[in-house]
Amino acid sequence: MRQKAALQGGAGMSPEHEKDMDLIARYLAGAATADEVLLLEKRLRADTALRREFLSHANVDSALLASVNPSVPRARPAPARWRTGVKWLAAAAAVALGVFWLQGNGVEARVLASSSGEWRVGQVKSLSLLDLKTGTLQLGLTNGVVLDLVAPVRMRFEDAMRAQVLAGSVTADVGPAGSGFTLDTPSAHVVDLGTRFGVNVLDDGDTDVAVFQGKVEVHEPKGSSHNSNAVTLHAGDSVRVSSQAIIRRQALIATRGESAFILAPPPPDALVTGVSDNIEGDDFRSFYTLQRGAMHPGVRPYSTLGRPRWHALPGESFPEELLGADVIGTFSADRHERELQLQVKVSRACTVYVMLDSRSQVPDWVRRDFTDTGLRLSSGPWADNPVVQGMTADGSGEIHVDYTVWKKIQPSAGSVTLGPPYPAGDAVHRAMYGIAVK
Structure with missing residues (x-):
């Protein structure tokens, strides 16, 4: 029995496992009785790890069989219906686990x-x-x-x-x-x-x-x-x-995860269905990120900056009104786009929030279409970045930017238009605005 020596004698192997390995060895050698084949079938049904071991040993057995000289006598194989039945059972069980196991490596x-x-x-x-x-x-x-x-x-x-x-x-x-x-x-x-x-x-x-x-x-x-x-x-x-x-x-790329984005397909009931802008250029391929239902302390506000995260102001609670909103990660570099037009497409009635760097003037389009909620947020910590040029680190040695939160009620499915982050002539050392939809 060419497999038995390889399958037996494992250090620390339990008596029950030894019996299973002996049963598999007898089956692969063609020496198993009808009752033993039925017992193996029962064991394979009950034990996921044993099914994997069986498939592994069956692959080795097939490779060895292919190299054996046909003139060498070997034990008479078990009836084909038993071999086929057990292999089919093990393969079907593996498929049920979500994996298709094929013969070979x-x-x-x-x-x-x-x-x-x-x-x-x-x-x-x-x-x-x-x-x-x-x-x-x-x-x-x-x-x-x-x-x-x-x-x-x-x-x-x-x-x-x-x-x-x-x-x-x-x-x-x-x-x-x-x-x-x-x-x-x-x-x-x-x-x-x-x-x-x-x-x-x-x-x-x-x-x-x-x-x-x-x-x-x-x-x-x-x-x-x-x-x-x-x-x-x-x-x-x-x-x-x-x-x-x-x-x-x-x-627009839908993502999940915080420390490192993972691409995620949109659900059928997605609230935000698209984001587009008026930025042109054959080589411009930057994306906005969409993190569905992810608004909470520690979520990323920007698509291309990994360090800054949304936080409550020191000594305050994170605004409950924003919790669970979809977060649209914008491009930090768009703070320079004085002609920016950004379209957020939604599938149903919702509230669109815009978070503005509190150091800047409020753009006319925000004052016209949005309402100041009175809520405030912070993002950080910021590394050495022009956004925080001239700012002083806090007691822990970190720099955070404060934001005012504005909102617009969107009564039905459609598009909400957002404009440039700052009025013409405003200071350049400011953060791009953030967006949330709920």
């Missing part, structure tokens, strides 16, 4: 975090085709690449450096060892250049690509007949790639 991945009890943190799995139907999942590959998945996601792993995203949203955090990691989609071929980036495959096959750190190259998908050049995206850039290899700016 898959890509080794460790479960780092999961919102589902079906994925246990610390598990190491060999993945070929993955179908995550609900929840979120974080996987670590052997080359240091960390993948964040937001269901529903379907993807196929070719090897540790390449995967295909067939549907859904996947964010990749690529370390030095994983440089060059590639995600393929039906409409795009995205190559990492040392970065954190996300892809979202839409129902029509188009692909949104967003870069949170570093840069990536976006090409046509493998096998495409198009001849356009690759596009390089940098941190804060996003594009939508169509099935015709047309690449255009994608101005």
Whole structure:
């Protein structure tokens, strides 16, 4: 029995586990009786870890069998219906866990975090085709690449450096060892250049690509007949790639997470459905971020600045009226845009809030269309940045910027227009305004 010696004798193995391993060895050697096959089937149904071990040993067994000289006598195999039944059972059980296990070597991945009890943190799995139907999942590959998945996601792993995203949203955090990691989609071929980036495959096959750190190259998908050049995206850039290899700016990216953004698909009942502006330029691809229901102390107000966060003023509570609002992360650099026109599209009646740097004059469009709530917020801490030039650090050595909070009642679905952050001639060392919708 060619497998039995390899399966038996593990240090620290419990008697019950030894019996299971002996049963698997007998089955793979073709020596199991009908009663033993039925017992194995029962054990596989009841034990997830045993199913994984069975599949692992079955793969090894298949590889060894392929190399055996056919002239060497071997034990008569168990009836085909029993072998097929147990293999089908184990495979079906694996599919129920959200993973399609294929014969041969898959890509080794460790479960780092999961919102589902079906994925246990610390598990190491060999993945070929993955179908995550609900929840979120974080996987670590052997080359240091960390993948964040937001269901529903379907993807196929070719090897540790390449995967295909067939549907859904996947964010990749690529370390030095994983440089060059590639995600393929039906409409795009995205190559990492040392970065954190996300892809979202839409129902029509188009692909949104967003870069949170570093840069990536976006090409046509493998096998495409198009001849356009690759596009390089940098941190804060996003594009939508169509099935015709047309690449255009994608101005709004829905995200989740605070320390590092994770691309997330919009729910059917999304309140904010779009953000657009009048900023033009062939190479301008910066995106606004949308964090749904995320307004609370510590959330990021800007799409491209990771350090400043929204806070209450010292000694005060965070304004309850703002809690749970959708947060639109603006570009810090837009504080210089004196002709800015920004459109926020909403699906139903709501309140739109604008947070203004309290050091600045209030723009005419704010005084005309918005009402001062009397609420106040703070953002920080700020690093060495022109926004806080001339400001003095507080007792803890940090610099924070105070904001006034203005609101507008939007009575129905439609667009709300926001203008430039400051009147012409106002000081340049001011923060860009923040936006929240509730």
